[in-house]
Amino acid sequence: MQPALDVRDLEVAYTVRGIPRAVLRGVTFEVAPGEAFGLVGESGCGKSTTAYAALRYLPRNGAITAGQVLVDGKDITGMDAETLRRFRAREASMVYQDPGQALNPSLRIGRQLIESFTLLGQSKSEAAESALRALRRVHIAAPSSVMDRYPHQLSGGMLQRVVIAMALACNPKLLVLDEPTTGLDATVEAEVLELVKELRRETGAAVLMIAHNLGIIRDMCERVGVMYAGKIVEHGPAGAVFDHPQHPYTVGLLRSLPRRGARKHQRQLATIPGTLPLIGSILPTCVFVDRCPLADETCRTVEPPITDLGGGRWTRCHYPERIGELAAPEPSVDIAMLAPSAAGDGLLELSQVSKTFRQRGADIPALVDVELRLAEGETLGLVGESGSGKSTLAKTILGIESRDEGGTVALDGKAVAGSTMARSADEKRAVQMVFQNPDSALNRAWSVRRILTRAVRKLTGVKGEAANTRVEQLAAHLRLTPRHLDLKPRQLSGGLKQRVAIARAFAGDPRIVVCDEPTSALDVSVQAAILNLLADLQAEQRTSYVFITHDMGVVRYLADRIAVMYLGRIQELGPTDEVFNGPNHPYTEALLSAVPSVDGQTRERIVLSGEVPTPANPPAGCVFHPRCHRMIQGVCDVAEPPLVEVRPGHSMRCHIPIEDLARLQQADTLGVGA
Amino acid sequence: MTEAIIPGAAAVLPPAADPTAPLSERKQARRENWRLIRRRPGFIVGLIISLFWVLCAILGTHIAPKSPTKFLAKPNISPNGAFWFGTDKLGRDIFARVLVGAREVLVVAPVAALLGVIGGTLLGLLMGYKGGLVDSVLSRLVEAVLAMPTILIALLAVTTLGKSRFVVICTVAALFVPIVSRTVRAAVLAERNLDYVTSAKLRGESTMFIVGREILPNVLGPIIVETTVRIGYAIFTVAGLAFLGAGPEQGSPDWGAQVNEARQSLNGGIWWPTVFPALAIASLVIAVNLIADSIQSVLEA
Incomplete structure (x- = not known):
């Protein structure tokens, strides 16, 4: 049978500052009708580019330099503009990561949805009918009222459903999904994924799905391709690839995930040393050679062949039989990770803490009677959907938001003021924060050295040469080189930026560090390094963490206890294993x-x-x-x-x-x- | 700019985290900006014209072939080989007067613009960072001022306070403050909610420090753009005031004053005493705006 999507030796280059830089270096795969194929890999590996190239949606500076893309047997690389437009309107659709950007904010949902049907030649009234049907198909309960609303009046999950309804308007043979649930809550994500599965069964559309979350790909796709530096390095049925990876990169990727109930006491997470090669760099042989523990002279001189492993599996490696040698990582810290001191002596105690926001005269209770204790050296995980009050709780502890009258936050048994400004220098120093997005958390006009020096001076009171020494020690401790100190944040990779942000939080030897999803913007191998670092720092300094996250694997790995929040209330609070099991x-x-x-x-x-x-x-x-x-x-x-x-x-x-x-x-x- | 659009991943562009990257990358980035600005033809043209007028303003009478103030010939001679731009109604050389006239406007306008930008920046930082009631009250005031026609207020101020250069500078600067403050306020609003500000508060920084040291460097881009744009407007406003008689005394070789002096003769078909100073004003305003546009498109890309 003819494949729904057939990508052959695809090469794509982006022209940056006048120089074409290779991003895809010969990508080949097929998606059969009705099948779902997933592409995984870290950011910058070319998965999104492949998705865009599959519908020829490349940005103006991107060009297909070699290879073919056949959709339902038709080569789209050679199509003229008009044919391409008709092809996109009738045969293939794409769902983007951010549904808010896929919709026009100033037009009602109905108008935009109806348009996608009139484009197919339906009359106005037919199209309106079809639009209602489409919304019902994606399980929107009150379709006619949704039609009357503007995008900003709908939640993220609803928007993504509307976008999926639009994408399915033409009954496409091929549906491309680029990170369709990133940014949605786990519960909403689950709903959207179920919907996609159901619609796939219904329409028989082939699906090409991009996601950095390997769990989603395993759940949604029959087959998977693992991409690295513009090449597919391993390919096969999703379950087989994830259970028995046969390429060193896949092994590394899977090892860096906190999974199967791994805990910080038991083992460190594995990381992949080195960084992804820059786009456009010349990689004559194995693309993974610089980061591969198995690499030898052959890997540097001969391009690895595609080794067929049977059952539709292949790997682009010289030594698939040596995969077993990739040993599990050795623990580098004393694994007897200082157990948190007995819950009796609370370092931080919250009692009856509430926070009510006033908006247009109405009271909005964001936190209701929160009771919490945090022991020295303990990690408390905060989980819950967005809007559950996790961040408000963290801000109340930090004093960014003042709690309502009546509640107390006590540090070492001594009540502290509600707002940071009213707290003493020692109290400020004791509670610091690591933010979700290091781009926003680091002043981009400042050098790393200035960021750290200021924090050291302000928090510890150390001045002059002593402060410089302290900054250098701090940087070294966080595995930043002296060279990094003179750079600005935007010259650093995401992982390095987050290290700087952590270094800043630790500048004054804090007792408690509030971490607000510090790894959600990072790739898994970088995330692993950051989580290891946080665990190391905790083991050495007995720092306590309040760790906010959406990622259950991460929280299970790092947290000693977990608080589950819903609508500003703690619904469950207990030891990690008990909460999970x-x-x-x-x-x-x-x-x-x-x-x-x-x-x-x-x-x-x-x-x-x-x-x-x-x-x-x-x-x-x-x-x-x-x-x-x-x-x-x-x-x-x-x-x-x-x-x-x-x-x-x-x-x-x-x-x-x-x-x-x-x-x-x-x-x-x-x-x-x- | 097409350079940044690569779908899906911001990390595709070199993050320069590898140890081989040179230390001076910050300088390189600045040099790169400068190179991009220089590549724009608009910038080159604007710069050449502006530099020409700056040169005239500095050298003044030294490069003018004839005296700008002496009565050299019959009045109202049309442009010819001896008097390239002709003579005015008192028989003075218009070419010399146009060259020398650059001085007045090029001293007053940039100074006024700069003062206006400084004032506007301070006000904008205050409004943007403080927010709340302070911002609401000041914003309404700013809007009220902006609703009035600039040149009328300027004229009123100059006629009541005197025509001195000092008064003209202060008036124009004061008129620019609300305009600049709105731009700066908007930029500060975007910065204020970033986490680095929260982090500064968490370590107990003062408001002065947060605004002056943390936020200000990040809003310099729009301020630089605003400065160049304001210089253009200032030239226009200063020349306009001179034309309306609220500037240097009658007879001095100022462009605006020249246009004013000569405008009655336009009816008699004597166009040259008006057109050449007017062209001078236009050329300088356009040149400055060309520079401003180039800077803006590179810095805000």
């Missing part, structure tokens, strides 16, 4: 089930219906009851359950007794196995 709060259960795992799905996904309610008008009774799959009518919608200790050190806010939860959850897990 259950029995857990139904909300935690749903959150965990939503995460696609690179090791394959272990439990059935619990799809949370509806959207997070607005905190201004929280539901009566348990705030989670309208979305809860274990809701008990007449109980959960009447009274809000208190946060009670169900086991030593493990609290939950649920009406269902823990024994019942254990039984129910046990039954469901078994149900999947059967």
Whole structure:
């Protein structure tokens, strides 16, 4: 059968400052009709370029320099503008990462959706009908009211559904999805992914999917290609590639993920040394040679052949039989990672902490009666969907937002002021922060040296030569070279920028560091290095972390305890293993089930219906009851359950007794196995 | 600029993290900007014209072939070999007067523009960073001032406060303050919510430090652009004031004043005493704007 997409020896170059720079260096793959093919790899490896090139959507400075792209047997590389336009309108569609940018902000959803049908030659009234049908098809409950709204009035998940509805308007033979769920909450992501799966079954469209999240690719795609520096280095069925990788790069990529319940006490995460070669650099032989632990003279002189491994698998490596030699990483720190001191002596204690924002005269409670303790050397993971109050809680601890009257935040048993400005120098020094986006967190007009020197001076009071020495020690400690000190942030890679930001937070030997998704913008191998660094620093200095994240693997690796938040309330708080292994709060259960795992799905996904309610008008009774799959009518919608200790050190806010939860959850897990 | 569009990944462009990259990359980036600016034909043309007028302003009477103030010939001689631009109604050489006239405008306009930019920057930093009530009140005031026609206020100020160079400079500067402040305010608003500001607050920096040392360097781009644009407008405003009689005293070789003096003779078909100084003003304004455009398109790309 003719493939839906057939990419042959594709080469693409971008012209930057007048010089064409190779980005794709001979990419070959096929997607059969009705099949889903995934491309994975770190940023800059060429996966997005491949996706754009597949529909010839390259930017003006990009050009296909060699090779062919055949969609349904038609070569699109040679098409003239008019044919190409018609081809894109009728046979292939693309869904981009940011649905907000794919839609025109000043036109109503309906008008934009109807347009995609009139383009196909339908009359106005036919198109309006089709638009409504399309919205129903992507499970939008009230399609006619959505048609009347503007993009900014819809949530991210809804927008992405609208975009998918538009993409499917022409019943495309090929659907290209470029990171379709990046930036969405795990629960929303799960919904969108389920939708894509269902529509695929329905329409039989072939799918080319790009994602940096390997779990999503495993969940969604039959086959996968692992890209590195513009080449596919390994190819095969998704399960086989992820379970038994046969290329050193794939091995490295998978090893750097915190997976299978790995914890910081047990092992360090593996990293891939070195950096991706710059685009346009000349790579005559194996593209991975400079970062490969197996590389030898042959790899540097002879281009590796494609080694067929049978069953549709191949790898572009000289030594696939030596993959077993890639040993698991040795722990470099004392693995007896100083256990956090007994929960009794709280370094940080929050009691009755609430935060209410006032907006247009209405009170919006963002935090409600939070009780927390953090011991020295402990990591507390904060998880929950966006809008759950994680960031507000962190800001309240830091004093960026002042808490409401009545609550207390105590450091070493001594209450501190609500706002940073009112705190003493020592109190400021004790609590610092690492931000999500280092581009925003580092002053781009300052050199790294100035950023660190200022932090050292201001936080420790050390001046002059002593401060310089301290900066150099600090930099060395964070594995920054003296050369980095004289650069500006934008001259550093994402991982290095985040190191600088961490160095700044540690300038004054803080007791507590609040980390707000510090690795979400980084590639997995860089993420691994940063997580290792944070664990090392904690082991040495007994620093405590409040770690906000969406990534369940990361939080499981780093956190000692986890607080699950929903609508400003802590729903569950307990030791990491107990929270993950259950029995857990139904909300935690749903959150965990939503995460696609690179090791394959272990439990059935619990799809949370509806959207997070607005905190201004929280539901009566348990705030989670309208979305809860274990809701008990007449109980959960009447009274809000208190946060009670169900086991030593493990609290939950649920009406269902823990024994019942254990039984129910046990039954469901078994149900999947059967 | 097409250079930055590479889909999907910001990290595609060299992050220069490899140890072989030279230390002076910051300088290189600046040099790169400068190179891009120089490559623009508009910038070259603008620069040549501006430099010509600056030279005239500095050298003045030294390069003028004839005296600009003496009555050398019959009045209203049309342009010819001896008097390239002709003579005015008092028989003075218009060519010499145009060359020398550059001085007045090139002293007053840049100084006024610079003062206006400094004032506007301070006000803009205050409005943008403080936000809230301070910003609301000041913003309304700024809008109120902007609603009034510039030249009328300027004229009013100059006629009540006197025509001295000092008053003209201060008036033009004051008129530019609200305009510049809006640009700076917008730039500061974008910076204020970035995390580096939060980080500075967390380590207990003063407001002065955050605004002056952390934010200001990041909004310099728009301020530089605004400065060049303002110089262009200042030339126009200063010449306009001189034309309306609110500038140097009658008879001095100022472009605006020359146009004013000669405009009645236009009816009699005597065009040269008006047209040549007017062309001088236009050429300088256009030249400065060409430079401003070039800087803007490179810095804001």
